[in-house]
Amino acid sequence: MDQSISRRASELLLQHERAIAVRTDRLFVRLMLSQWVAGIVLAVTVSPMAWAGTSSTPHAHVLTAVLLGGLITLVPVVTARRHPGTLLSRHSIAVGQALTSALLIHLSGGRIETHFHVFGSLAFLAFYRDWKVIVTASAVVALDHMARGIFWPQSVFGVFATSQWRWLEHAAWVLFEDIFLIHSCLHSWSEAQEIALRRATLEGTNEAIEAEVRTRTLELLASNTELQSQMSERAEAEMERDELTHQLMQAQKLEAVGQLAAGIAHEINTPTQFVGDNTRFLKESFHDLNPLLEKASRLAEAVCAGTATPLLGKEFQEGFDGADTAYLVTEVPRAIEQSLDGIERIRRIVLAMKEFSHPGVEGMTSIDINRAIASTITVATNEWKYVAEIQTDFDSTLPPVPCLPGEINQVILNVIVNAAHAIADALGDNKQSRGTIAICTRRDGDFAEIRISDTGTGIPVAVREKVFDPFFTTKEVGKGTGQGLSIAYAVVVKKHGGTLDFESAAGRGTTFVIRLPLAVKKAKDYAA
Template identity: 60%
Template structure:
């Protein structure tokens, strides 16, 4: 049964009565599927013949749109979705196989059956190779052959489209696997392409015996067999992929669109201490996994929203041995069967041991810095200790003299109590007071005590600064008084700068506390301060400068705290300005620097604190390093 749209307007008047009857027949209700057919044929007689043959077919209802020129047909394709296109190769505006090329250039979504008045196998083969699904000679057509050819062409096109979609889906999934998985999938894809090419060859061969129904049936049976074999190969590919997924050395969790877990490999079982059977089918929120569920769910949501991979660092979880650990997760989207269904693939690594090593390395680097400053710190402590020691000896001697004088006073007092006091007693006291220079002791003892207290306070200040600087800190950021932290660092590094520079501080007294990892920030300040002292020291050693200045300034700038460390050294040459934050880059002689100081500073400020570090420099006038730390750091997510 067929519905005609535009055929009445182009077929001669004598055929119109017959077309009217066909339209009435086409509107009769049918339970069979309706196929939308686009016929491009400039011969009204041939068009009427094709329409008549399709009308006589009762198994399928056809909805026919008719065009006499290729341009009209392409315009119809832009407006309507067709299941099949019947295309004549001799049109007023296009002739021969280039007609197929024009259609295929316009769209690949509609299967084509070529119609011609010639029964030429060579042309048939060329038409199929050009992109047609089938080739029919008009003079040999009957209603069953035409309907069957349309159905088979539509079905073949559907299967090829589904196969292409399946291949694209497989390729997207395989991107998440390791190099071995990619190689295996590429090999399997090549096999599928070869199988598809083999299927196309079989279809082309089958056209040769189109006029013989029995031969056509045999060819279709062979095609079905090939399709079954292809399906089995695809299933085998799925099984191989499942096996490879199970052997991936990373945690792998597949999640459906409704957040139900569909994949769980052996590494996930071992790392999370949960069996595959115990988690498959569970949702992420209801699963027995002992990890930071809210962080993972938020990462999955962001992955689907942005439709790109999301990385989560330092996700808390409970390890198989019941200890706390950290995971690094990569959450990647992948398309499921429906365009609206977006699953995710979670790849994870247990980074607990690496985090521990990083923490130990950071502490070791900090202790190494303190070790390098040890001689200077010892000197800083030795100076006040020396005059505390000298004053203590003075007080010891003064106490001995004063004790002797006190004994003499006691003798005078006892003589007075017994009315035996004589001028000799008083002369002895006066002589002893003169001998020990009592007025001098009265004036100097308080000064010696005050100097000793100041010296001890200086030592205590240095010790507190060392303790504050070298403290490893915690894993989480805490609100910190940066002014106090910088003062401690200045104290620790004093011996590095005091001989070559004066230290000027300009702290904002109203500076708010900053959430930070204080141990890491101390390391950053120390690295930059030591670099500033070395830059000035080079000029002092060369005789170009008697003494320089290091200025440390803190201010609040918008929603951040800014630290500026300025020196009056020689500046940074333009040729190396883009390299100073590179690891192991240094211009210092061997033994004076490893080239890690500014690289560590950049990593701490930018990566750990989401801040910025930059510099301003002028040759011959010095450099200023500018650190900005946000007062409200963003919530960590992958980036």
């Protein structure tokens, strides 16, 4: 920075110097031309003619003024015109100006007053603010005085004889002036230097400021662009996240369905087995009873016809005993009863499956939440029945709850399955006992409240804050993706404008509280 400033300063100084030089050159061009004219006028006025007898010729002074004056004037003038502002032009002007003084002194016949022209010239030359110019001019003046003072004193001092050292006195006066002029030149030079430096500094500062402004502007532009792209990126990311959430939800749904499917198959396979066995038994029983019925029919006919014999009665009795009738009389009604019970179980679970999955229902629908919970309990039977019993306490006065039925069922399923897992963990190897899952519903102002309590391990304090985080799970690999509660939260809070909280005591169990608003809020985003 400093280097560039000093470079710029010397550049400015050079410009300044040149500008002065050019200006002064121009001044001198005019001055010298007018001096030439003035010299000629002077010569013509003082001694226009030289008389030799009657014939007169123009005085030599006039010729000198024209010719010598022309030479002295035109060389520097032409130089200054050709090369304005150069060292050459100013030094030739210095020489020319000094010689003009000499010429004028000569033309005025060495009048001492004309010598003032020298001082004036030097002062004018000081306009160059270049002390060397003054030195050049002074040297010319001194040499001129010395030469003419020695060889032709009249031309310079207006006397025929004088001290050969007089030129020294004149030179001394010139030197005297020079001291001031040179000092002034140097001073002005250093001033110019200072000004140049200040200007360069100012320029530098300005430039730095401008550069800074430019940089800032560019930065602003860039950050603006970035902001815009960030905004669009963010919008994109949000869309992606929504999409991901949706996919995760689908995946979790599928996972739950897969898990449920195995459990439901088990729940259906069991009654199917004993219904089949019982039916097979009934078929065989009827097959065994058939001959007895025939015998009974024959016996009845014989009795009616009055042809009944004790033999016929005995035959029937034997058949009756042999057909295991006593057993059949007690077992057949039981087999029918249990088969009907089995079929009812299958019917219930199939119905619950239908209710649970709510096929074809999209968007908000008002449902009987008690019934929905009951269905969910049924489809999840195989998930809890080996570790817990379920107690329900449903508020039958609860009004229909507007919700996305499939998704709310999913939430309840997740919480029940978690409860069963927590109870299984709490039971450990103590396989004889079972825990309890208590589910109750009630109305709380504008909300329907569902409380699902378990007697499981409870949620450790350390992980309570992470319970609703996506992918957070304490279950072993393969037992859950860690999506269940995070999705439950999204469904209850974001999609329904409800709340999902839990109370937990380590070692004693956890209660999840789901609260769903009873009035639909239109402003909410219900997009599934």
